[in-house]
Amino acid sequence: MSGNLNYLKLKLGDFLRKTDAVSEYHELINSQWRTNVELEDVQREKLQLLINHVVKNVPYYQDYFNERHIDIEEFSLLDLKELPLINKEILNSKKDDFTAENHESYGSSWKSTGGSSGKPFRFLLSKNAHSIMWGNIWRGWNAAGYKLGDKVAVLAGDSLLGGFDFKRYVYYQTMNWIPMSSFKMDETSMEKYLHQLKDENVQFMYAYASAAYELASYALKHDIEGVKLQSVITTSEVLLPRYRTTIEKAFNCKVYDQYGANDGGVTCFECNQHEGLHIGSERCIVEIIDDQGNPVPDGEEGRIILTDLDNYAMPFIRYEVGDIGAITHEECKCGRGLPRLLYIKGRERDFIMDKEGSKIHGAIFTQLFKNEENIEQFQVKQSEIGKIDVYVRLFMQEKTPDFARYAEKLKEQYKFESVEFIISENDFVKTSGGKHKIVINEIES
Ligand SMILES: [Zn+2]
Structure with missing residues (x-):
């Protein structure tokens, strides 16, 4: 045409x-x-x-x-x-x-x-x-x-x-x-x-x-x-x-x-x-x-x-x-x-909160995983102040990243009580409009 x-x-x-x-x-x-x-x-x-x-x-x-x-x-x-x-x-x-x-x-x-x-x-x-x-x-x-x-x-x-x-x-x-x-x-x-x-x-x-x-x-x-x-x-x-x-x-x-x-x-x-x-x-x-x-x-x-x-x-x-x-x-x-x-x-809603209620931007995870080659996609979910679950999809299942070290690093820099990493194929929540979100913050504000 x-x-x-x-x-x-x-x-x-x-x-x-x-x-x-x-x-x-x-x-x-x-x-x-x-x-x-x-x-x-x-x-x-x-x-x-x-x-x-x-x-x-x-x-x-x-x-x-x-x-x-x-x-x-x-x-x-x-x-x-x-x-x-x-x-x-x-x-x-x-x-x-x-x-x-x-x-x-x-x-x-x-x-x-x-x-x-x-x-x-x-x-x-x-x-x-x-x-x-x-x-x-x-x-x-x-x-x-x-x-x-x-x-x-x-x-x-x-x-x-x-x-x-x-x-x-x-x-x-x-x-x-x-x-x-x-x-x-x-x-x-x-x-x-x-x-x-x-x-x-x-x-x-x-x-x-x-x-x-x-x-x-x-x-x-x-x-x-x-x-x-x-x-x-x-x-x-x-x-x-x-x-x-x-x-x-x-x-x-x-x-x-x-x-x-x-x-x-x-x-x-x-x-x-x-x-x-x-x-x-x-x-x-x-x-x-x-x-x-x-x-x-x-x-x-x-x-x-x-x-x-x-x-x-x-x-x-x-x-x-x-x-x-x-x-x-x-x-x-x-x-x-x-x-x-x-x-x-x-x-602003892409923020999570540490245990003292301070807001931390989801971009810290992008920074944290900067040199990590095996993470394909991730999503951070928070339903309780101070606690976060990080869902991660890997390129190669057999090669698990050092999650303990990442958790430690996060706890050193921010005031988190618990940081859990969960390997997942497809547990990512999309917004009602079909977008991927780095942070799913379920804390009522
Ligand atoms: Zn230009």
Whole structure:
């Protein structure tokens, strides 16, 4: 099928989705080459418009600005830092207060994203913001070589593949997607996926990081050769270094990571330099702050705070998404002016607690197993403070890692009462959306 026809089909899909992502995409492709300073000017202008909108139409901000008599005439990026932080809990408890009274005029529709404790978090998204979201995702794919209309295998769960009914099927067809469910990662399904990748001339895969890794591991373990992709674009989960190397080896390609928080309006993507993820800053202002709420300098780690400049239906202003990361404004060798997230650490719920109740990030296990070659996958489960069970799948059953030493090391560094290692083939719990989690924290908070 010709490239042009695929492009037209995709435009139809865009229409069915009620977005105008194609035109947003073309704009974003151009604006990524603007300088850092020019992009900040765009943010400043859009912020001014957003603040004018919320003061008029969003009850929470009407009250907030009225009570404080804040002059919004020249609202700056610095003024933004004075506004209160919000998060899912706050939004959930006062959803009406954060909804624009005129949200329908922005073509708003309800979307949901994974919430803490597995309950989905629902929010309103304007048509414009939804279009820019897809424009941004495609821009990231384009950095990995994709052109609009190219065939893409999408290996994911609920957040990307919302079902397999007829309507959805038509949509996947128009998008030129081959849907692959990350819920089904048994032998039969994985064989099928690998055959599809080989036989249907697929160049690109867009996938949950852990699912792409699982499929790649399977291919390597069973000597399934001949899958040659141009790029694998990973998303939705933290891409661990061993995920990247395994996927690249199995599919003879490069991995391009993406990070997105659709509720906060941000999409970030890796360019061919692979030195951090370019932030879609035309739509989103990203701040990094410390525990006290103060901004941290470039390169330093902190809480990620997002301001969505385009979602007028339910504005997310200084929204704490729950992830931790570091940012840089240093120019990237690729020439794009978009700042970069240097790295992202998982969500706040990816924490375990030691016996004194201190939070410890699940990333310590990635660090702990850094040089361990026999661990294929792991998951840490905690149902009691101070005690953890580490489920581990091994490459070679006959070679058990020195678990006693790992347990000792953990107990030396952190205050754990008990650390158990359990060898397991498939006891890993996925989220309701089909993602792998490093930490399953069952402690009620
Ligand atoms: Zn770059």
